[in-house]
Amino acid sequence: MTAIAKSDPRSKLLIAFGLSTLALVFNDLLSLTALFFMGILLNMAMKAELLQIAVRIRKFLFLMFGIAVIQSVFSSAGEPILTIAGLTLIRDEGLIKALAYLIRLSTVVVSATILSTSTRRELVQGLVQLKCPYEIAFMVSVAIRFLPELRNELLDSMTALQLRGIDLQVLPIRKKLKIYQYILLPVLTNAILNARELSNAMEMRAFRAFSKRTDYHTLHMHKVDYVLLTVVFGAFTLLSIGRLWV
Amino acid sequence: MSAVIQFKNIAFTYTQDMPLFSAFSLTIEQAHITILRGENGSGKTTLTRLAMGMLKPLKGSIFLLGNDIASMQLGEIGQKVGYAFQSPEKQLFAATVYEEMTFPRLLLGHPEQEVFDRADQLLKQFDLQAYKEMYPRLLSFGEKRRLAIAAMLMNNPSYLILDEPTASLDDERVEVLSAVIEQQKKEKRGMLIVSHNEAFIRRHGDRIITLERGYVIDDSYR
Numbered sequence: 001m002t003a004i005a006k007s008d009p010r011s012k013l014l015i016a017f018g019l020s021t022l023a024l025v026f027n028d029l030l031s032l033t034a035l036f037f038m039g040i041l042l043n044m045a046m047k048a049e050l051l052q053i054a055v056r057i058r059k060f061l062f063l064m065f066g067i068a069v070i071q072s073v074f075s076s077a078g079e080p081i082l083t084i085a086g087l088t089l090i091r092d093e094g095l096i097k098a099l100a101y102l103i104r105l106s107t108v109v110v111s112a113t114i115l116s117t118s119t120r121r122e123l124v125q126g127l128v129q130l131k132c133p134y135e136i137a138f139m140v141s142v143a144i145r146f147l148p149e150l151r152n153e154l155l156d157s158m159t160a161l162q163l164r165g166i167d168l169q170v171l172p173i174r175k176k177l178k179i180y181q182y183i184l185l186p187v188l189t190n191a192i193l194n195a196r197e198l199s200n201a202m203e204m205r206a207f208r209a210f211s212k213r214t215d216y217h218t219l220h221m222h223k224v225d226y227v228l229l230t231v232v233f234g235a236f237t238l239l240s241i242g243r244l245w246v
Numbered sequence: 247m248s249a250v251i252q253f254k255n256i257a258f259t260y261t262q263d264m265p266l267f268s269a270f271s272l273t274i275e276q277a278h279i280t281i282l283r284g285e286n287g288s289g290k291t292t293l294t295r296l297a298m299g300m301l302k303p304l305k306g307s308i309f310l311l312g313n314d315i316a317s318m319q320l321g322e323i324g325q326k327v328g329y330a331f332q333s334p335e336k337q338l339f340a341a342t343v344y345e346e347m348t349f350p351r352l353l354l355g356h357p358e359q360e361v362f363d364r365a366d367q368l369l370k371q372f373d374l375q376a377y378k379e380m381y382p383r384l385l386s387f388g389e390k391r392r393l394a395i396a397a398m399l400m401n402n403p404s405y406l407i408l409d410e411p412t413a414s415l416d417d418e419r420v421e422v423l424s425a426v427i428e429q430q431k432k433e434k435r436g437m438l439i440v441s442h443n444e445a446f447i448r449r450h451g452d453r454i455i456t457l458e459r460g461y462v463i464d465d466s467y468r
């Protein structure tokens with residue numbers, strides 16, 4: 001188990017990519033559930049801090065759950081399951097759809113948490129060694145780097161806007177949407193200006209003056225990576241074949 | 247004399263290991279121009295943000311015009327008290343100067359003619375009419391600052407809090423700002439102004455409070 005926890009970032013990238021892709025491709029409950037449990041097992045093997053992460057993104061999880069509930073309540077297809085005072089609230093198809101949606105998103109989340117067990121730097125190096133163009137790997141790294149700042153800026157912007165005298169609670173939905181436009185515009189302008197400044201600063205330091213970069217740190221695959229990748233992608237293949245067959 | 251801001255025994259800290267304010271109390275009167283000064287990092291901005299409800303005290307309570315701000319929405323606070331951020335970019339949102347002035351009131355459903363009239367009047371008073379159609383972020387720093395203050399006056403707030411309004415303005419621009427402040431004082435609008443500019447402090451301050459690492463070390467009236 002400890003060996004798996006130390007597996008190569010490239011193995012983690014490939015597994016996370018495979019897991020989330022299949023989660024989006026599959027649409028039956030059984031395969032999705034199987035994928036989800038594979039994701040959980042892998043997280044445990046890699047010693048991801050699932051609980052801490054769940055606490056940190058709890059708002060997002062609630063939102064996800066809320067959407068699933070709304071989906072199942074408002075679906076009009078299938079046989080009624082729950083009827084209150086002559087009003088059908090939940091139908092079987094709606095419920096199944098909502099569950100599938102919930103498990104699918106959860107699987108995407110747990111494939112992302114697999115990546116959280118490597119540092120940002122290792123992941124970028126992994127992407128580069130997977131022959132991903134450096135520009136893209138670099139952009140991914142910058143995006144991850146600026147994500148918390150972007151979030152803070154959005155929150156600040158929201159506060160500043162409200163202090164202009166706009167009481168969000170009394171505003172009708174249609175006007176609330178307009179508010180998001182006012183908030184997103186300046187934050188995105190800032191983000192673009194920041195990115196441009198960063199790339200200018202890097203060019204001044206002769207970044208990309210030579211087309212082949214040499215890396216100080218290089219990653220090496222070990223036996224455990226080959227075993228892990230074989231087992232996981234073997235399971236992915238079996239699941240896919242099973243899907244076609246059933 | 248009636249109080250506009252009351253800090254009652256508040257505690258606040260950003261990071262657990264170094265508390266910024268503990269058992270801090272201070273009352274600020276509405277009629278005055280109160281100046282808040284102190285070294286970088288002494289907690290001036292933090293204090294103004296607490297007063298506006300942007301930050302929540304860990305202990306104690308804060309009253310704004312007699313109301314506990316714990317029970318007020320940010321929008322409600324913003325209608326009563328205008329706040330100018332240390333960097334004006336933070337409070338500019340719209341695509342043109344004119345829209346910047348008018349959109350919050352229009353969103354809230356105030357009559358258009360009334361909103362436009364007030365915007366025209368304020369733009370004139372702040373010498374910004376020429377820039378009506380300009381993208382606010384392209385304005386010079388001093389113009390952005392004036393626009394931010396003009397925009398918050400659209401709500402006709404009864405009090406203003408300005409965080410370092412003189413920062414990075416040349417003498418001429420400080421003069422323009424001083425005229426604005428005198429005009430506001432004539433209209434009986436009190437202000438809390440964070441400033442380092444000695445000449446500016448001496449010119450406008452009715453009361454000068456000096457802060458050091460979360461404590462008031464000097465408090466004098468003139």
Ligand SMILES: Nc1ncnc2c1ncn2[C@@H]1O[C@H](COP(=O)(O)OP(=O)(O)OP(=O)(O)O)[C@@H](O)[C@H]1O
Pocket residue numbers: 260261266284285286287288289290291292293
């Ligand atoms: N968001 C934050 N997170 C953590 N610490 C902060 C944060 N904002 C301010 N601080 C710290 O709190 C202290 C007080 O900051 P504050 O901005 O209130 O000072 P200030 O008196 O306004 O300074 P300046 O003259 O530089 O504007 C400083 O030590 C600062 O580093």
Ligand SMILES: [Mg+2]
Pocket residue numbers: 290291292332409
């Ligand atoms: Mg400050």
